[in-house]
Amino acid sequence: MQTVAIEIRNVEGTQAAMGWAGSHTLVIDRAMGKAGGLGLGFNGAELLGLTIGGCFANDLRYVAAERDLKIKEISISVEVTLQGDPIIATDAMLHVRVQAADGSDCTDLIRRTSEISMAMNSLNRGISVTLGD
Structure with a gap:
């Protein structure tokens, strides 16, 4: 751990x-x-979006390194939907574009990254947050 x-x-x-x-x-x-x-x-919503998108960007690099693929460019936009009282994040949408240095298709790289991305998986599985002493 x-x-x-x-x-x-x-x-x-x-x-x-x-x-x-x-x-x-x-x-x-x-x-x-x-x-x-x-x-x-x-603010908190911006930090949440940065967490999701930043983690995904790092994870793209990890997956690319495993495949000996060089990335030329990464572009990620994250939209975090907020609702309710108290306000909570109810949804996050990533828009990911990746350009490989050799021009190869990055669809599978993006798909695999979505399977292993720490922030995405943690939130989708419902991370527990508790108060300590």
């Missing part, structure tokens, strides 16, 4: 937060004027 630790703390003088894992950081905030947000960083 593998565990990844993420830390989040408030940013002094703002109502935004800074998140980090290892040496990588990002700013988390709400839209300007929303609950004190200043629009300094990504």
